[in-house]
Amino acid sequence: MKAGMMTLFTKRAIQDILGNRFLNMVTVITIALSILIVSSFTLFFINAMDVMDVWKKGIRIMAYLKPEPDRKNIADIRHTIQSIDGVQEAVFISKAEALNLLKAQMHRQASLFENLKENPLPDAFEVRIIAASQRSEEVELLAARIESLPEIEEVEYGQSWVGKFTNIINLFRLAGYAIGVLFFMAAVFIVANTIRIVLYSRREEIEIMRLVGAADGFIQTPFYIEGLILGALGGIIGIGALFLIFLLISANVQQSPAAGMFQLRFLSIKSTGGILAGSMFAGWLGCFLSLKQFLRS
């Protein structure tokens, strides 16, 4: 298509938008709200996954050994545990070390330990897991295999709730996809409706254009450009509003005690571009549906 024609079509699309200001404003706001909601979900997931990554780095299994007065096979047990797939490292913590650690952690309640006649804690291995095996089902399997060793009495993986939390996040992710699809459809239908109203208000003009020899492309292209502009404006406003909300939230998070644990981040350029492209596509699709119906009639 010639550049001159594109200029003409774009000019006509802008004239149309300005000529139906209220209608187009409502459309842009609806698209912007849809984009705001969908991109809020995306932003939440990105940051939730970051937090999960931080937490996952702490996932470890404690394997408590059976009581044995004269333990000599520590190196063998360590070797057995380390040879299990998914285990990164097994560090032995003797019952004496464990008690010292406990005392250090509970130094304010030191009196509790004064009357101990013997160390009640078992010898243990702290088992660290390789990153690829940190999914909750795999941690569970790994724990079961370690527990099945004859020297092991009990295993504990205190942060197994991370796995459960991951499942909840995944559930939210699915809900996010569903909501994304719903809002995408809402954006498509609102654009389709706007374009349909404009088409009907200009049906006489369109009929005249056809009679004087205008091809369908000549009639349709300004409407497609209009849909793309509405989608782009809605997308930019939606993402802009999300950015403002993000700035407010991140300013509050920075002042909270959890500030050091993780850094909130905004959508990447790629994600922002993807959302904007999706928004423009919704505008285009809305136009396509209306024009198809209108020109068929």
Add this chain to the structure above:
Amino acid sequence: MDAVDKNPIIRLFHVHKRYGPKNALIDTTLDIFKNEFLCISGPSGAGKTTILKLLYLGEPVSEGQVLVDGMNLSRIPPKRFHLLRRKFGIIFQDYKLIATKTVFENVALVLEAMGKKRGLIRKKVRSVLRTVGMEERHNSLPPSLSGGEQQRIAIARAVVGDPLIILADEPTGNLDDVSAEVIFNLLKGFHARGGTIIVATHDKDLIRKAGGRTVYLRQGRVENITNA
């Protein structure tokens, strides 16, 4: 008739047009020649406008064949209707000007639809508006013009794309004698430059001045064809 090229530019073969149970055109066969100034006359409802509509595919034929400049209209898919319509310059009884566009924009629309360059559009539209005596009103909106002025714009729009054929539906029907004379002279000018003109009209004066063949229709049938 002397200047008329004897090659038919339009051929209608046993054409029927029905609107529901009503027969608007019955078994019409007609050849229209290049550079002819043909008038189609007859009482209201005789089928004059229907013939014009069939030619530019404003309506499909119910039966029969229509050929325009070698194109069989029944074989043109809707996506290519515009190629047929660019062969015509159409002057509608109700002018069909776009009320929200200026005189210049209304006329320029035809050339824009053809993908012509802006410079050429500007030049050609100005020249055509000058020919119809409406150059001064290029920025006016159609509702602010008189019937005669609107008809002149409609003619400017019809000729600006250099069509092969002008179709005019009652071009002088709503006009006073002076305006009708201006419109006739404009049509005659197009004809003198080699164009073919088909006019559906009641106007006996216009038929007389046109000086070509006249097809008389009655109740959808060709009653007779006379030569001036």
